[in-house]
Amino acid sequence: MAGPGLGGHSAAERLLLLLLLPLAQAEGPLMFVAVVFRHGDRAPLASYPTDPHKEAVSDLWPRGLGQLTGEGVRQQLELGRFLRSRYEHFLSPEFRREEVYVRSTDFDRTLESAQANLAGLFPESAPGRPEAAWRPIPVHTVPVAEDKLLRFPTRSCPRYRELLREATEATEYQTALEGWTDFLIRLENFTGLSLVGEPLRKAWKVLDTLICQEAHGLPRPAWASPDVLRTLAQISALDIGAHVGPPHAAEKAQLSGGILLDAILTNFSRVQRLGLPLKMVMYSAHDSTLLALQGALGLYDSHMPPYAACLGFEFRRRQGDLGDRGGNVSVSLFYRNDSAGRPLPLSLPGCPSPCPLGRFHQLTAPARPPEHGIPCHSLREPARHAAAAVPLLAGTVAVLAALSLGLGVLAWRPGCLRAWGGPV
Template sequence: MTRRTCDEATGLHIRIFRHGDRAPLDTYPTDPYKETIWESGLQQLTKEGVRQQHALGQYLRKRYEHFLSPTYSRREIYVRSTDYDRTLMSAQANLAGLFPPQSSQLWNPDLRWQPIPVHTVPVAQDRLLKFPSKDCPRYYELMKETLQQPDYQNQIRSWKEFTERLANYTGYNTEHTSTHRVWKVYDTLFCQKSHNYTLPPWATLDVLQTLEEITAFDIKSHVELHRSNEKARLTGGILVDAIIRNFSDAIKKSSPLKMVMYSAHDSTLIALQAALKVYNGIHPPYASCHIFEFHAESDGTHSVRMYYRNDSSREPYELVLPGCASPCPLMSFSQLTAPVIPQDWVTECGSEDRGQKTDATTLALAITVAILGLALGTLLIWTWRSRPKPWPGH
């Protein structure tokens, strides 16, 4: 199979990237800084995050300058984001670097920016980019099973003394210092350190390292340890399926679409790479980007190459799907990823009964309202007919 450079790329390319640098998601009870130090508030994209995404957009423009049209064309690119400020803003900053207005698109000579559509859906309805979905009871059952596994319990016990000390430092109740809460403490300290704020005396390098280890283990419990394929089918496998379908649809329809971009989260990238069996256990940094390149081969078939950009100082490195060479024939890629692609996500999640119950409840409520409405209408008619008749001439 012919080896291609990115400038010779043909077909559809897909990018999934994490948002840029942000403020912490939350604070802990004894946090000396709280929310006030963050200009736009918690969870929001910072100026550094905007710069990171703009730089990623510029990099993509340079990498694919002979593939993309020199000016923005709505037929060539589709962009979707999760419904969070930081991901929506990241998508916009990225697009500003990727498609600065040229010639007739230049509407203000002092502003190298143009509006480009970014699509989204409400968080509660987003099964494609936001994991895990709250509408998937089976996933939470799997996580309960995971937390009972001997390997998990043994590892958590080894950190018991540390988490008790951490509770004293942070003001959390000792009984509620879960790995998820530990991750939140680490996230807060990581963000503060990244922005050169002085950390509390207890937040030593050893403490930060242990927090990082616990965070990595918490992630591992979500993608490995127990029934990893089934977890993948309920999370990252959905995105793998969408990526393959996007390309197949573009080919069938002879679509001019050249690029699909997804602005999302570290959890999105982790779930995706875990489903593809290429996750290396290293947390995706801000503005990290997983790239899919679909190529048309001379024999009429298609192939897939994957790249991962997790360091802005060097070129992305290639990811190879286990069991396949690179480039990987699309048919082989589809066959190898089939075990993690859900055939009926609703049924596999165990949420079908819930939907049926909801429908039945809604129907019962509608019938009740109709009966009450009919009774009220009958009462009003009877009252009107029974009212005293006015005297003639009044």
């Protein structure tokens, strides 16, 4: 289901959304914020056999394939400065560990993106500060194999594989794929890759390489016309839809983006219940993380999150029905996919923004994991015991000790520029 602000809107629609933004911001005082953002610009993840630039990889990308570039650092600095301006009166001027918690996947590009973002958000961690005034800010992570929050089960979850197989065997999917057979055969000849009948992520990686190279001033090969890039993008959108869309979109979300969504809601609930001073949680992740989260919210609209795209959740006090599960709290969503413009407000399908928290819980419940745990077992196999929850936020200060006891939700893993076999 399409969501406002994710692309595809007319100028008039965008203007209307921008005019509505101040109304959402004026709803009430902020209580808690969670932001999920994609890392900044990076080098290509891989090359292909006929890549005309493959012999110069070490010169073109001296830090290595898949690594954050200088442009990526700049994008994250700019995003951090945007967050500082948006939350100038909500966050303390300097970093306080009891107020802000930062979590990243265990990849160089996301860890560095988090650091660059924080340098924009908190001036004391910015580059160029006098040595005595510089203060690094901690970014938390776990090993890739142990990440149960920001990576999802494309390979390790039998039930997810069943759902994905059902989607890819559907008539609509197969018809689209058959229509691209000739295209993929031609692409095999151009790239030297085996593509027909192979996982489509090989085609996605070709697209990723071409886009990254062009973004850094390298000429595309003659065969890589705009039509070729558009077709590769269509293949990517088909696959994303299979991963986050129907059939059984809600069940897929329970095994992917719904886990992070549930974590965000659980964090807010427990911070309020325990009276903790935590104000913001930041997640530095990948396009696949954002896509899965958009899918869980019913807001995926076939557009790829660009570098440094940011999806924000703002919890505010409101005047509402105190008998509602959410009490006098509302949730507003925003999406920032263009540093040149203002962030666009999003509305959860079925609930205009700002959405009362109780209604938000109700509408997203089918996409969030059930209380008994992640339903990952195959329907063709006996159910196994639910995996144990893992700590979501593990602060080291005493005031966060209570937080680390309870903020635990299970999570899994996603993919590439749209290769769901590995994050990008």
